[in-house]
Amino acid sequence: MSALLEIRDLRVTIGSTAAVRGASLSLDKGETHCLVGESGCGKSITALSVMGLLPRGAVRETTALRFAGEEIGHYGERQMERLRGDRMAMIFQEPMTSLNPAYTVGSQMTEVLRRHRGTPRAQAVDRAAELLARVGITAPGLRLGQFPHQLSGGLRQRVMIAMALMCDPELLIADEPTTALDVTVQAQILRLLAGLQKDLGLGILLITHDLGIVARVADRVSVMYAGEVVESAPTATLFAAPQHPYTRGLLSCVPVPGKVKRDEPLGSIPGVVPRIRPGFTGCGFRDRCAEATPACAGTIPRRDLGSGHEMLCVLDPGRDGKAAA
Amino acid sequence: MLLFLLRRLGVAVLVALTVLTLAFLLTRVSGDLAISIAGPNATSEDIETIRRVYGLDRPVWVQYLDWLGRAVQGDFGESYFFRDRVANLILGRMPVTLTLGLVGLCIALVVSLPLGILAAVREGTMLDRAVGIVALVGQAMPSFWLGLVLMIIFGLQLAWLPISGVESWQGYILPGVVLAFSAIPSLTRLTRSGMIEALSSDYIRTARAKGLTRFSILVKHGFRNAAIPVVSIAAVQLGFMLGGSVVIETVFALHGVGFLAWESISKNDFPVVQAVVLVLALIYIGLTLLADLLNAVLDPRLRTG
Amino acid sequence: MSGAVVTGSARRSLMRNWGFLVGAGIVGFCAVIALIAPWIVPYDPFAIDLERRLVPPSFMEGGDPRNFLGTDQLGRDYLSRLIYGARISMVIGVLTVITSGLIGITLGVLGGFYGGKIDDFVVFCITTRLSIPAVLVALAVAALRGSSFMLVVLVLGLLLWDRFAVVARSTTMQIRNLDYVAAAWCAGVSRWWVLTREVLPNIATHLAVVATLEMALAILLEAALSFLGLGVPPPLPSWGLMISEAKEYMFFEPWVIIIPGAALFVLVLGVNLLGDALRDMMGTDLSR
Numbered sequence: 057m058s059a060l061l062e063i064r065d066l067r068v069t070i071g072s073t074a075a076v077r078g079a080s081l082s083l084d085k086g087e088t089h090c091l092v093g094e095s096g097c098g099k100s101i102t103a104l105s106v107m108g109l110l111p112r113g114a115v116r117e118t119t120a121l122r123f124a125g126e127e128i129g130h131y132g133e134r135q136m137e138r139l140r141g142d143r144m145a146m147i148f149q150e151p152m153t154s155l156n157p158a159y160t161v162g163s164q165m166t167e168v169l170r171r172h173r174g175t176p177r178a179q180a181v182d183r184a185a186e187l188l189a190r191v192g193i194t195a196p197g198l199r200l201g202q203f204p205h206q207l208s209g210g211l212r213q214r215v216m217i218a219m220a221l222m223c224d225p226e227l228l229i230a231d232e233p234t235t236a237l238d239v240t241v242q243a244q245i246l247r248l249l250a251g252l253q254k255d256l257g258l259g260i261l262l263i264t265h266d267l268g269i270v271a272r273v274a275d276r277v278s279v280m281y282a283g284e285v286v287e288s289a290p291t292a293t294l295f296a297a298p299q300h301p302y303t304r305g306l307l308s309c310v311p312v313p314g315k316v317k318r319d320e321p322l323g324s325i326p327g328v329v330p331r332i333r334p335g336f337t338g339c340g341f342r343d344r345c346a347e348a349t350p351a352c353a354g355t356i357p358r359r360d361l362g363s364g365h366e367m368l369c370v371l372d373p374g375r376d377g378k379a380a381a
Numbered sequence: 382m383l384l385f386l387l388r389r390l391g392v393a394v395l396v397a398l399t400v401l402t403l404a405f406l407l408t409r410v411s412g413d414l415a416i417s418i419a420g421p422n423a424t425s426e427d428i429e430t431i432r433r434v435y436g437l438d439r440p441v442w443v444q445y446l447d448w449l450g451r452a453v454q455g456d457f458g459e460s461y462f463f464r465d466r467v468a469n470l471i472l473g474r475m476p477v478t479l480t481l482g483l484v485g486l487c488i489a490l491v492v493s494l495p496l497g498i499l500a501a502v503r504e505g506t507m508l509d510r511a512v513g514i515v516a517l518v519g520q521a522m523p524s525f526w527l528g529l530v531l532m533i534i535f536g537l538q539l540a541w542l543p544i545s546g547v548e549s550w551q552g553y554i555l556p557g558v559v560l561a562f563s564a565i566p567s568l569t570r571l572t573r574s575g576m577i578e579a580l581s582s583d584y585i586r587t588a589r590a591k592g593l594t595r596f597s598i599l600v601k602h603g604f605r606n607a608a609i610p611v612v613s614i615a616a617v618q619l620g621f622m623l624g625g626s627v628v629i630e631t632v633f634a635l636h637g638v639g640f641l642a643w644e645s646i647s648k649n650d651f652p653v654v655q656a657v658v659l660v661l662a663l664i665y666i667g668l669t670l671l672a673d674l675l676n677a678v679l680d681p682r683l684r685t686g
Numbered sequence: 687m688s689g690a691v692v693t694g695s696a697r698r699s700l701m702r703n704w705g706f707l708v709g710a711g712i713v714g715f716c717a718v719i720a721l722i723a724p725w726i727v728p729y730d731p732f733a734i735d736l737e738r739r740l741v742p743p744s745f746m747e748g749g750d751p752r753n754f755l756g757t758d759q760l761g762r763d764y765l766s767r768l769i770y771g772a773r774i775s776m777v778i779g780v781l782t783v784i785t786s787g788l789i790g791i792t793l794g795v796l797g798g799f800y801g802g803k804i805d806d807f808v809v810f811c812i813t814t815r816l817s818i819p820a821v822l823v824a825l826a827v828a829a830l831r832g833s834s835f836m837l838v839v840l841v842l843g844l845l846l847w848d849r850f851a852v853v854a855r856s857t858t859m860q861i862r863n864l865d866y867v868a869a870a871w872c873a874g875v876s877r878w879w880v881l882t883r884e885v886l887p888n889i890a891t892h893l894a895v896v897a898t899l900e901m902a903l904a905i906l907l908e909a910a911l912s913f914l915g916l917g918v919p920p921p922l923p924s925w926g927l928m929i930s931e932a933k934e935y936m937f938f939e940p941w942v943i944i945i946p947g948a949a950l951f952v953l954v955l956g957v958n959l960l961g962d963a964l965r966d967m968m969g970t971d972l973s974r
Contacts, residue, residue: 109586109589136592140592141591153584167597396814407827520954523906532936624822649829654822654829658823662818662819
């Protein structure tokens with residue numbers, strides 16, 4: 057089976073912080089893969105690594121970074137430039153500031169097509185209008201001539217999505233695309249992404265900290281903690297039978313109608329995400345974990361629990377311990 | 382937006398009137414004009430004559446209103462020394478000064494924009510620090526002295542360029558460079574800080590995610606936004622350059638408005654001095670207005686907001 | 687905070703110290719020289735010796751070991767004149783900063799503190815001031831009244847207050863709108879108390895930076911005025927005047943203009959370095 061995107065043992069160091077320490081994940085064509093975790097766990101850095109957009113001073117290492125079957129880990133800036141915006145695209149958390157205030161929506165959208173395909177302006181404009189309509193923007197012709205400051209946040213994010221789709225990418229990375237938006241707009245954008253994925257066969261890597269979003273749209277979930285993917289499973293499996301203590305803790309923090317009783321406090325995970333320096337070994341969660349054992353300071357095995365369920369923990373799967381209360 | 386520009390225009394007119402008044406006061410409060418005009422060897426009768434001829438025996442407010450009324454119509458009176466209409470004199474000298482100012486501004490922009498962009502792209506490196514040092518040196522350079530030193534080096538030792546005068550276009554190079562030196566530090570620093578801000582913005586990340594070329598990211602998306610404040614400061618700097626032209630034109634013996642002012646000052650030819658102060662102030666006011674307008678043109682948020 | 691930022695700021699602080707040390711060194715040196723000038727000059731800076739005119743510095747060909755920096759066109763010892771020139775530059779710089787600072791800070795604080803019509807007036811004053819060509823007006827006044835040392839200080843002081851006013855106004859506004867100052871208002875303290883206890887101490891560092899910039903500008907302008915013959919009158923050895931007087935000989939003896947010009951450049955550079963270091967220091971203090 058050839059995955060659309062395969063990351064093996066990704067490590068990113070920024071200065072004296074190990075931002076990502078051996079994260080692995082894979083994403084199939086037409087699949088929505090959610091990467092969840094608290095802020096600072098390395099999920100955005102993982103996404104930026106794939107795009108080759110890491111900040112200056114960040115060092116990236118991988119055993120394998122394959123895109124559509126091709127190893128791209130060794131690609132230089134020029135080669136990555138050609139991939140970005142063409143075969144892989146990305147949208148960001150900040151729709152208000154992610155568009156250039158000095159250019160019209162149309163100019164920023166057509167630019168992508170002109171750069172990668174050399175499409176003539178008129179055709180590029182047609183394509184842009186078509187995509188604006190596709191992402192649910194009425195009067196696309198009018199919007200093309202407008203500047204970003206004339207659009208609302210929800211509209212801007214739609215423009216960002218349409219812009220990302222200009223070259224028919226195979227992979228769309230969405231970094232918290234709805235966090236900065238109103239709840240109603242959030243739902244619209246998520247529905248839009250789901251629809252696009254079904255119609256266009258996009259592979260979507262969706263980064264979020266919102267488990268509600270995960271439950272709604274994800275085919276598969278990877279949970280990140282302190283720079284590692286601690287558990288990965290099909291969505292239904294993960295919600296039904298979380299194995300890693302951190303995943304269990306995370307799920308217990310979310311109220312589920314019918315399951316959580318009135319007046320019973322929601323779960324919480326004590327402590328904060330530690331800052332991991334290079335050379336750190338063992339499980340990054342052990343200081344906050346109720347089930348920690350001395351073995352947690354050693355090398356943690358990656359365990360395959362069958363049917364695509366993996367976790368990074370020394371504990372037995374299927375145990376019935378109450379996770380981090 | 383229109384309202385803003387109208388308001389700015391109103392303020393500009395008010396400032397111009399104030400400068401007009403100040404220019405008048407300048408020559409009246411700082412001593413007896415008649416004595417200054419007459420020179421050190423004049424008798425008290427000469428002074429009386431001058432007073433009558435130039436109308437200095439009238440009450441000050443009559444003189445003021447008279448002068449103001451004429452000045453508004455562009456009539457600055459007659460030069461005591463050159464025996465010509467002041468307006469003609471200034472108009473005749475203006476091309477040299479304007480050319481010099483524009484040459485200086487062009488040199489300054491050609492130097493500071495790339496330097497500022499380079500320093501921003503390589504922020505925190507040796508290159509960035511080197512650019513910072515260039516700006517510091519420019520700021521500390523006495524322009525008249527730099528002019529003399531350049532004259533010695535390029536005019537005398539290497540004999541590449543004329544030492545003074547503007548008979549040929551080469552004559553503008555040295556004074557242009559000296560004038561540019563005064564604007565380079567602020568323009569470079571502004572370009573650098575503007576670029577650093579632009580390059581760290583989210584839309585640059587978007588531009589990179591779109592796979593645009595490095596050049597397009599830096600210039601089309603980065604500099605386009607950093608340029609907005611630079612353009613308005615450049616207009617203001619041009620105003621300062623014209624205002625400071627008296628020093629450069631004297632050093633290089635360029636017969637522009639600044640040189641005219643210096644000649645008139647040393648000849649006690651006050652109508653000319655007054656008029657030059659006024660004209661330079663008006664040009665500055667005009668340039669700041671232009672800067673506001675350019676800002677509105679360049680920044681769609683101002684234009685269509 | 688990540689490690690990269692820490693090393694970055696450490697390097698910046700090192701650089702800052704480097705700039706600060708050099709700047710403070712230059713300015714301190716000039717200040718000391720200016721103070722003790724009468725006791726350290728090798729010769730009387732005004733003593734004319736027409737027999738020994740334009741003697742090159744002792745380290746150049748044809749130099750005389752008696753005059754380290756040679757003599758000027760009237761045979762006056764160049765080093766002695768240079769030392770007295772430091773005195774003129776420093777005194778003019780400091781006095782101008784005091785005068786312009788008083789005007790600018792008063793206007794700026796008033797505008798920023800009271801706002802409204804008063805602020806409109808202050809902004810109008812600043813705009814008007816900026817549109818007046820300073821050098822030209824200074825020259826004209828000097829020509830009308832006859833140039834003198836005090837006139838230069840007065841004219842420069844009256845012309846260079848704009849940046850003080852701009853900075854004082856904007857920083858006062860910021861502080862005035864801070865929560866704790868608003869709290870003090872509500873607690874019923876007097877305006878004077880807010881002004882002296884909250885506003886002035888907090889804008890002082892910003893104004894110190896402006897002061898260095900204005901001092902550098904004043905020193906440069908004084909030199910330019912003196913160079914044009916309408917600043918400090920001869921025979922006072924202002925560096926600008928020394929360059930002006932030596933101009934005729936510069937094509938034959940370039941050192942006559944290089945020496946005072948270099949002194950001027952180094953002093954102004956020192957003052958600017960000091961200002962930059964001050965600003966950097968403040969920048970990091972504010973970000974903490």
